[in-house]
Amino acid sequence: MARAARVSIGTVYHYFRSKEAILERILGEEMARRRGFLEDLRRHGASLEAQIRAIAEDHFALIRERKHLARLLLREWLDPTPGLRVNLQKIHDEIAECLAQIIRDGIAVGQIQSRDPVLVAHAMLGAMEAVSLRVLAAGKGALCPVDKAAEELSTFLWTGLCQPSS
């Protein structure tokens, strides 16, 4: 991992206690940023559809601009150390709760139909992550370029939320 950062081994361990500590930090910062983003979004009072689209766009921006980071996080997410797993869970739940708030707003004004905002939030996050995973893994020959994927997914998510099937 030191090589990946173009830093000498010792330098890494001068700043971090362990690999786990590094990941915790990176992860913590990204998730704090994302949380702030979600809270701002809600506060600014854009239309619900715009909010949903912004969230998807933000998610894909991470992949577009910081591919290595995204890859790293996904890999650790699959095989976390025990300490890290707890952290990941907690962070994810916080993000989901922020998204759930937005969904509750939508329910309150009758735009969204759902009985379980938290679960729907998790499903949406999951869907975004999944599509990201696809895009990350696809490499050069990807069917859908990142931007198109974001656009398509936004529509998909928004529609899924708005109108319950009969």
Next chain:
Amino acid sequence: MARAARVSIGTVYHYFRSKEAILERILGEEMARRRGFLEDLRRHGASLEAQIRAIAEDHFALIRERKHLARLLLREWLDPTPGLRVNLQKIHDEIAECLAQIIRDGIAVGQIQSRDPVLVAHAMLGAMEAVSLRVLAAGKGALCPVDKAAEELSTFLWTGLCQPSS
């Protein structure tokens, strides 16, 4: 990996050239099975909604019953060798095409609104994979158990397909 399959190391290398070859085989078989499943589904002429739900259910059955395999594949999916990457891409495209056929059927009868069935198919597969990833990674403390995730995702996918945003 040999231990996981309860076979001796030597035996594995007697039948397979390398780890990559093993993954290729496993993956190929699973994807062939899934493709068959999708084609059967379409041929049997169930309602579109039932088809979508069956697809999601089938996806989650894989996770529920062969968790180790699913984890392994996901990990390799993140960091494939060049040869494997091409294969994964090809397989995925085939599956997506099958799903796209079902979506086209829906468009033909006016139940589904979409301009790009292939892209939507990829988004759906991506969403399913992402949610699976969530469930796989979550371990014990998972918010949504596998079954609930499948049910929720089905509804979500179906709704997303059916009703165009205003």
Next chain:
Amino acid sequence: MARAARVSIGTVYHYFRSKEAILERILGEEMARRRGFLEDLRRHGASLEAQIRAIAEDHFALIRERKHLARLLLREWLDPTPGLRVNLQKIHDEIAECLAQIIRDGIAVGQIQSRDPVLVAHAMLGAMEAVSLRVLAAGKGALCPVDKAAEELSTFLWTGLCQPSS
């Protein structure tokens, strides 16, 4: 450590779970041997003095003939992993108890004066180990060659046991 044994890294880990496991094994075998030696000695009924001398001689034989092993054990003894520490303690206590039995025999026939055989046994073992440490560390230019050290220490130990100071 693999290099020290002239074996490839992988081979070592094929046979042992960890460094700790290796040390546990080596240590266990040596201590079992020593324990057997002490029990045989007592059973054979040689004079007490002969027994004490034999013990010292046996101790130095280890150093003379298996210097690397002795060094390794001493190093780990100074900085054991938690699991190993417990083991070392237990093994040492067993050896000390065997020696204490011999000392109790001496007390019974009036040849040895002591109120606390176990503590004396530990002191004797400690003295032997300490002198070994000296010899091990001394390298080439050692003042006392191994054999002379053994002889001198035997006399010292035996005298120390026999006659209480006024």
Next chain:
Amino acid sequence: MARAARVSIGTVYHYFRSKEAILERILGEEMARRRGFLEDLRRHGASLEAQIRAIAEDHFALIRERKHLARLLLREWLDPTPGLRVNLQKIHDEIAECLAQIIRDGIAVGQIQSRDPVLVAHAMLGAMEAVSLRVLAAGKGALCPVDKAAEELSTFLWTGLCQPSS
């Protein structure tokens, strides 16, 4: 090691050329102190037994009060750099010679029986070091606390010196 001394790394290397130099200095000072202690002891003309007991007590005081230092020195003693080994040897020989002088005094007045005072001195030092090693390594669950070890060893050493085996 710098952390242990509550000094900055740079400062340490400002005053010392290397780790070896630090150890040489610490060791040199401790040994000079001990040598002074032994010479004083002899000059003060206490009884021989009192001298022996004082030596053992002094040795254990080092361990009791500067455990970290003692541990460090022992570790280096097992694996010294070539330069350090020579130094250690020299220092030890000097200390042993001081102790040998005391033993010679005892021989002169008929209280001690020995043909080789230098070798006996080395054996005594060795025994003290060995028992220290025990105490250092034992950690919490030690059989003999430091004070008891010192007392017991004193008696042992003194008796060993005084009375020749039959």
Next chain:
DNA sequence: TATGAATGAGTATTCATTCAT
């Protein structure tokens, strides 16, 4: 055909040492 002992490149981590400020 089947086995598992042997291998060594790769990874996380420690620690003595250097050097620009």
Next chain:
DNA sequence: TATGAATGAATACTCATTCAT
């Protein structure tokens, strides 16, 4: 003189792969 960020050799351990039986 004093600092601590940067370095890299060394160590414990993992894992895909080879090969003699």
